[in-house]
Amino acid sequence: MVxxxxxxxxxxxxxxxxxxxxxxRPDIKIAxxxxxxxxxxxxxxxxxxxxxxxxxxxxxxxxxxxxxRGYHELVEFCETEKIPYEITGKVVVATREEQKPLLENLxxxxxxxxxxxxxxxxxxxxKEYEPHCHGVAAIHVPQTGIVxxxxxxxxxxxxxxxxxxxIFLNHKVLEINQRNSINYIETSKKTFEAKLVINCAxxxxxxxxxxxxxxxxxxxxxxxxxxxxxxxxxxxxxxKNLIYxxxxxxxxxxxxxFTRMKKGGVEAGPxxxxxxxxxxxxxxxxxxxxxxxxxxxxxxQKVAAKYWKTGFGELYRSFSKAAFTxxxxxxxxxxQESDLVDGGAGVRAQACDRSGGLLxxxxxxxxxxxxxxxxxxxxxxxxxxxxGGTVAEMALKHFD
Numbered sequence: 001m002v003x004x005x006x007x008x009x010x011x012x013x014x015x016x017x018x019x020x021x022x023x024x025r026p027d028i029k030i031a032x033x034x035x036x037x038x039x040x041x042x043x044x045x046x047x048x049x050x051x052x053x054x055x056x057x058x059x060x061x062x063x064x065x066x067x068x069r070g071y072h073e074l075v076e077f078c079e080t081e082k083i084p085y086e087i088t089g090k091v092v093v094a095t096r097e098e099q100k101p102l103l104e105n106l107x108x109x110x111x112x113x114x115x116x117x118x119x120x121x122x123x124x125x126x127k128e129y130e131p132h133c134h135g136v137a138a139i140h141v142p143q144t145g146i147v148x149x150x151x152x153x154x155x156x157x158x159x160x161x162x163x164x165x166x167i168f169l170n171h172k173v174l175e176i177n178q179r180n181s182i183n184y185i186e187t188s189k190k191t192f193e194a195k196l197v198i199n200c201a202x203x204x205x206x207x208x209x210x211x212x213x214x215x216x217x218x219x220x221x222x223x224x225x226x227x228x229x230x231x232x233x234x235x236x237x238x239x240k241n242l243i244y245x246x247x248x249x250x251x252x253x254x255x256x257x258f259t260r261m262k263k264g265g266v267e268a269g270p271x272x273x274x275x276x277x278x279x280x281x282x283x284x285x286x287x288x289x290x291x292x293x294x295x296x297x298x299x300x301q302k303v304a305a306k307y308w309k310t311g312f313g314e315l316y317r318s319f320s321k322a323a324f325t326x327x328x329x330x331x332x333x334x335x336q337e338s339d340l341v342d343g344g345a346g347v348r349a350q351a352c353d354r355s356g357g358l359l360x361x362x363x364x365x366x367x368x369x370x371x372x373x374x375x376x377x378x379x380x381x382x383x384x385x386x387x388g389g390t391v392a393e394m395a396l397k398h399f400d
Contacts, residue, residue: 003031005395006185006194008173008208010034012044012149012381013373014200015156016388017395022163025396030165031192032157033185035172040153042279043202044381046346048228048259048267050242051075051085051145052379055092055110055118056254062362064113067379070386071143077385078147081155084262085147090242091126093135095330099246100137106246107139117142132238132332144242146262149381156384168192173201176211178369183212196398197370198391203278203349205374212370219363219374220297222352223278223290224253226270227318228343231258235339239266243331248310254378256317256327267343268328268335273318274311281345283318302356351375362387366394 005021007014010032018030036042051071057064078085094103110118118141121129126138157167171187176197178184185192201208206221231238245255253272260266274294277287294300304311317324325337351359351374362383363375371394376387 001029001193002182003192003194004028004399005030005196005198006183006192007032007198007200008185009200009202009205010036010039010157010167010169011042011200011202012040012153012156012384013376013387014198015039015153015160016384017198017200017391018165019156019159019163020385020388020392021395022160022165024392025399026163028396028399030160031194032160032165032167033171033173033187033192034167034169035188037170039157039167039169040150043346043349044153045150046281046344047149047381048270048346049146049148049262050259050382051087051147052382053110053115053118053141053143054113054379055106055115055141056247057109057113057379058360059109059112061360063360063379063383066362066383066386066390068113070379070383073385074147074152074382075145077155078152083147083151083155085145086262087143087145088241088260089129089140089142090144090244091121091129091133092139092141092244092246093126093133093331094137094246095135097136102246102249103137103139110139110141115141115143130240130243132334133243134331134333146242146260148263152381152384173208173211181369183369196395198395199370199372200376202376203347205349205372206351209365209370209372209374212372213365213367216365216372216374218354219351219359220294220299221278221349222294222297222300222358223275223280224272224348224350225275225280225345226272226348227345228267228269229324229340230343231266231268232339232341236266238332238334245331256324258328258331268340269324269343270346271314271317271324272348273314275347279347281347297352299352299354299356303352303358306356348377350377364391364394371395
């Protein structure tokens with residue numbers, strides 16, 4: 001069989017894209033190809049579960065427009081499909097005087113992005129929202145929520161099957177060749193034929209992209225591991241909903257924070273440290289060729305040279321529970337090291353260009369035979385239906 005479209009990657013973005021295509025064109029033959037034995041195993045399955053509001057992103061950027069549009073689509077989808085979610089709101093807290101201007105800029109950005117009701121709150125109001133949180137200034141964002149993205153992704157997958165699409169697990173893509181306007185996709189089990197490839201391979205999106213377009217040599221995925229602790233059950237009362245610090249504007253990371261999870265419990269974290277393999281969820285997991293590739297990338301070398309102090313601080317927190325606790329105590333001074341138990345980790349696929357730029361926005365490249373989603377970190381889960389709609393629109397133009 002020659003498929004119209006083969007989607008590589010069974011995470012939330014790939015599944016949303018397949019679902020959107022079939023919603024618009026039920027006649028299109030789709031194959032979703034996933035290397036693992038289950039869907040949504042990596043970035044989606046290790047997601048913190050936050051429904052992002054669009055607060056942090058530059059107005060007019062792909063992240064801003066897709067997050068805000070995706071937010072509303074996601075809530076509607078959860079309502080329709082009876083997927084449990086909550087709109088909890090969150091506080092973003094400045095813990096030092098020098099953070100106040102950054103917090104004011106964040107509020108301004110949120111309002112420019114249309115977050116009606118987002119506002120500066122007094123310290124008395126902060127105590128009402130989060131009684132155990134301390135700071136010198138704060139804003140409240142009512143739109144933020146929580147959901148289990150693994151459930152959401154599986155629901156997307158069910159929709160694909162219902163609409164006649166096919167999903168293939170345990171198929172690792174090895175090679176892609178184009179002949180006579182057809183992509184021949186060789187996997188660990190068989191060869192697929194498809195007129196168009198959509199690459200949503202997350203942590204391996206750059207490598208899959210180079211299988212479809214050898215000219216894509218300017219971007220490399222750098223894996224950053226985010227490690228979490230969880231609050232002991234008897235200490236979960238310290239956090240009502242979500243508590244965030246003021247993020248460092250130089251980095252696409254939000255800093256260690258507290259998140260009440262829809263599936264239960266409260267997470268504290270994550271830090272952001274270089275992973276020694278692309279799917280390195282533990283410090284002990286090392287892939288020498290992948291690590292060497294990262295260290296040799298000119299862009300990473302420039303990032304490391306410029307921000308080595310910040311990187312060292314993140315690494316120190318990775319190995320020191322006391323240091324991690326100290327960072328959390330800036331927001332909740334009552335937290336003690338003994339209140340934290342190991343939580344787990346996720347790995348973020350962060351695209352980095354040759355000049356040392358950590359790509360802050362979503363990045364999608366299109367060629368004659370392929371569409372490559374090269375950078376879709378957070379808030380990609382919140383934005384999944386919007387990104388999926390954008391990619392679907394691009395894909396369907398190939399079949400007009």
